[in-house]
Amino acid sequence: MANQPEFKKFDGDTSSTYRIRVQGHVDSSWTELIGDMTVTVDSSKGRGPVTVLVGRLLDQAALIGVLKALYDQRIPIFSVENLDEGKGE
Numbered sequence: 001m002a003n004q005p006e007f008k009k010f011d012g013d014t015s016s017t018y019r020i021r022v023q024g025h026v027d028s029s030w031t032e033l034i035g036d037m038t039v040t041v042d043s044s045k046g047r048g049p050v051t052v053l054v055g056r057l058l059d060q061a062a063l064i065g066v067l068k069a070l071y072d073q074r075i076p077i078f079s080v081e082n083l084d085e086g087k088g089e
Contacts, residue, residue: 017056017083018063023076026051033069035062050078 018037025041026034037055044050057063063080070077 013059015056015058016063017054019079019081019083020053020066020070021078021080022051022053022070023048023078024051025049026053026070026075033073034066037066054083 020037026039030039034053035055035057037053037057040052040054042050042052053066057066067077067080
C-alpha cells in the first residue's frame with residue numbers, strides 16, 4: 001500500500017495565505033469582494049483570461065466569504081490553494 005502524504009495540521013481559526021484562480025477578468029477595483037488580495041490576470045494566447053488572487057486571509061470564514069462573493073458574481077472558480085500547507089510542523 002502506498003504511503004499517505006503528510007500534511008500540517010489545519011486550523012481553520014488561524015490566518016493563511018491562499019491562491020484562488022478564477023475564470024475571466026477580476027480587477028483590483030473589486031476590493032469589496034476580495035479584500036487585500038493581489039490580483040494578476042493571465043491572458044495567455046489561446047485561452048480566455050484567468051485571474052489569480054493571492055493574499056492572506058484571517059481565517060477560513062474569510063476564505064468562505066471571498067469564495068461566496070465570487071460565486072454570487074457568477075465567476076467560475078478553477079482552484080483554491082492554501083500556500084501555507086506543508087510549512088511548519
